[in-house]
Amino acid sequence: MSRRGLLQGAAGTVAAGALAGCAMGGDESTDDAKGETSAENPLGVKEDAPLEVVIFNGGFGEEYAKAHEAMYSERYPKAEIKHSATQQIAETLQPRFVAGDPPDVVNNSGGSQIDFNGLVSQGALTDLGQLLDAPSLDDPARKVRDTLLPGIVDVGSYDGRFLSLNYAYSAYGIWYSRKLFDSKGWAYPKTWDDMIALCKTIKAAGIAPWTYPGKHARYMSWPILAAAGKAGGIEVIKAIDNLEPNAWKHESVRAAAEAYYQLAVDGFLQPGAEGMDHVQSQTEWCRGKAAFVSCGSWLENEQKAVIPPDFQMVVAPTPRLSNSDTMPFEAFRGTGSEPFIVPAKGKNVRGGLEYLRVMLSQKGASDFTRKVSSLTCVQGSSDGITLGPGLTSVTELIKASSGTAFTWLYSSYYRKLERERVDAATASLLAKRINAAQWCDEVQKSADEFAKDPAVKKYERP
Structure with missing residues (x-):
């Protein structure tokens, strides 16, 4: 396991x-x-x-x-x-x-x-x-x-x-190799515009900017939600936790989904990642085949058998969608x-x-x-x-x-909503089978089903 x-x-x-x-x-x-x-x-x-x-x-x-x-x-x-x-x-x-x-x-x-x-x-x-x-x-x-x-x-x-x-x-965030970035003179991006600009540079260097586990695509829903929360504030996250109508259609959620959809549209995702599980994608990252991977702080322990000794893995917060985001760049999901x-x-x-x-x-x-x-x-x-x-x-x-860490609880309250519905929708998003607006619609439809199901106990996050 x-x-x-x-x-x-x-x-x-x-x-x-x-x-x-x-x-x-x-x-x-x-x-x-x-x-x-x-x-x-x-x-x-x-x-x-x-x-x-x-x-x-x-x-x-x-x-x-x-x-x-x-x-x-x-x-x-x-x-x-x-x-x-x-x-x-x-x-x-x-x-x-x-x-x-x-x-x-x-x-x-x-x-x-x-x-x-x-x-x-x-x-x-x-x-x-x-x-x-x-x-x-x-x-x-x-x-x-x-x-x-x-x-x-x-x-x-x-x-x-x-x-x-x-x-x-x-702690959840975006991981990269400090050795690789230092050798190339790259700086971790703090805004999404900077991320896209860097992805173009990385791709030109013959490295896939991002990899991800297509078989467990919810790993990429984490930076989407983190970006949405940082843009719109914790109330956006709480609305999702509380199964509020149209919570997944909030403009901050849509903007975050659009941002990560752009990675697929612009060809910044590693070819073949759609068929990988988490270990395979993380191993590709450890081997220098991709620059970024989304994961939690267990990554180092999980990949200890394959991490090169001088890899210097580092985690960073998700980039802000813009400089007008509600939360600072340093805020992360913990x-x-x-x-x-x-x-x-x-x-x-x-x-x-x-x-x-x-x-x-x-x-x-x-x-x-x-x-x-x-x-x-x-x-x-x-x-x-x-x-x-x-x-x-x-x-x-x-x-x-400085105490700005935040999290969401819907994945604890309604675990199947994340592991089945959000997972599937995110896989479709990154494979370009649906666009960002459709992703929001699909996940919201699933959340509404949970909200209306009398067999599902509901919780309220204050």
Whole structure:
């Protein structure tokens, strides 16, 4: 299972079907493992209560979780920890949720994750608000919520309740090779006019300006939406998240779609990219066959086997459509990924919350970064760690943004809308089967279908 699957996994057919037909139990916990609360034990963990943790065994593996479990054991040596890892989260755990016997902590990730819509609508998840208000493990005077990067609570909240801790932090942008650009004297473009001008220069040098995974074309919907948000402001993104009528037809969205459609029209996309998956297109980029690729900050780890030692990969924000954009050039899409949940029917809910508190400590977070080459949602947890060029550029991106990072939530609220409908429409756009206006129409039609479907639980982003 690839890193991409980790971050963008959709609910499988098994999970969606089972959730639609089976009651998952209310959100009233059956947890009777309660200890005395104190300054050392603010969540009231019962020191000898067993804890069961299930990890998605994808690109991150499971060793990082074993380290977190060891930290938990140091605090509660009498507690027996049952650890397991699988790529089949839904197939393995769906029957246990239905039976009211789920684990205490679940890393609900991957292509076979359990559908969040079903989990939320049936009250199967513990509200993590008490974790946010608990003191951090590192500084009792500081709440856990105050140690998190911006946007982490938003992306894990449904109906105003914080139900999913997205532990990894992903920055999305446009990647290029600093070595290539320095050798050619090229500067990364900050506006779309500059991007088109540079693409002409790159093509003349015998290099494809852009490559992309045509089999997962939603990767290119990310810079389109980022450009739209930067042009029109966060309200444009919120309208999309809230399934508002004509949200995808907003002038900023249309202008962004027109911009990226221009890459196809002007021949700036690598020939053959339409038939590539993410690994193939990224490998072509690593081999110098293309100058730009759209991806998240897992790219360095995902391509570590093929990146030339002196490649110097760098991520940059999407160019502004014009200098009159609402957001600055430095604004980028940054969001949490790799969701962890505490089932409401777990036997040791308090232990599950404490386990997440351990994960959110500086030690727990920095250890994760060292082991898997990914940032976490904990502020400052990568300080002092030697990072690769890609992750170093991500930390520089975050710092330069000065708090202007933003994200969208529709892909979390309505995952199939992105993974099926937006994906297909974007593939057609870049293959020139439809134009930008038609892309807006197609995606809006799909969003309207979700909005009108009574079987789809709706969420409102404030």
